[in-house]
């Protein structure tokens with residue numbers, strides 16, 4: 001008797017259509033990886049002429065609430081994955097009627113809201129900063145008394161790159177913090193005097209195979225990622241701990257796909273989980289040039305049920321983000337950046353409007369040492385700005 005193939009376990013092979021919800025730079029780089037392996041790519045987002053849409057085979061422009069459009073989209077692909085997690089649960093549920101959705105709606109539901117995410121992590125025994133839910137002025141007062149100041153007050157939903165975040169230094173800041181929430185649910189987190197910010201990008205297959213990239217070390221400017229380098233400047237023992245922490249979280253969430261764990265390394269040597277992203281991450285962009293398999297190819301392999309690729313680094317590497325402000329004096333001098341060192345690689349996302357703080361592209365450098373890679377990436381970026389004559 002023929003057994004029915006286990007459709008969840010059988011791989012989705014090149015030639016099949018991959019559906020991406022979201023259409024920014026993460027979707028663009030995923031689409032490029034998918035096309036390189038012979039897949040067809042369809043993207044879905046409310047925008048048109050998008051970074052991902054420019055390289056995809058098909059682009060649907062519709063709202064995430066338009067469930068009929070979501071169903072039509074899902075029918076046209078074998079698997080739906082994400083480059084943007086803030087889509088309503090109803091959207092993932094509608095997509096799941098017609099295609100595999102990886103990671104699934106539960107992973108999205110937990111990771112798209114900071115309180116749900118932190119509660120999940122805490123309940124599962126993963127280390128996080130002390131936090132409280134804030135739904136009233138009184139909650140805020142009690143949280144300040146119990147956890148103390150300084151603290152960071154964040155909106156529970158739709159926050160990224162420091163948006164919807166306020167530092168509370170003294171009692172006097174509480175009222176302003178409360179008003180800043182504008183009635184939205186908030187989360188009060190004890191301020192962590194961290195030594196370093198780290199991230200681990202891990203992938204997990206439907207069969208539970210797990211692979212993580214080497215640990216990335218991140219520095220931020222104005223709450224936005226500025227520079228990442230890898231491997232992180234930490235002991236091998238700590239790096240192993242960070243990757244095991246990520247493995248535990250992907251296992252606990254039963255992730256099929258890729259998930260990023262942002263962490264703080266405290267001054268007393270502990271790892272605390274700051275945030276999860278059920279997708280590729282800005283800090284993983286250097287994998288495109290520095291690792292045997294990029295984070296985008298790894299996401300594709302994981303969601304298609306293919307064996308995961310090697311995450312080994314071919315060379316130490318650094319990545320510098322290119323934000324919209326670099327355009328303030330005119331189009332940056334790309335040739336000057338490339339001339340600064342032949343190891344400099346330029347990645348631009350095809351965004352037409354360079355708004356301040358908008359992620360427009362990045363530069364990567366691979367080098368003999370991390371320190372040299374960071375120096376070269378910073379130098380390349382500073383040579384981009386055209387100095388106005390006189």
Ligand code: AMP
Nearest residue numbers: 129152160161162189190191192220275
């Ligand atoms: P998030 O949006 O939660 O990733 O926060 C953005 C950045 O704000 C982080 O990368 C940290 O640099 C900083 N930050 C967030 N939460 C805390 C915290 N509890 N203590 C100290 N810094 C924080």
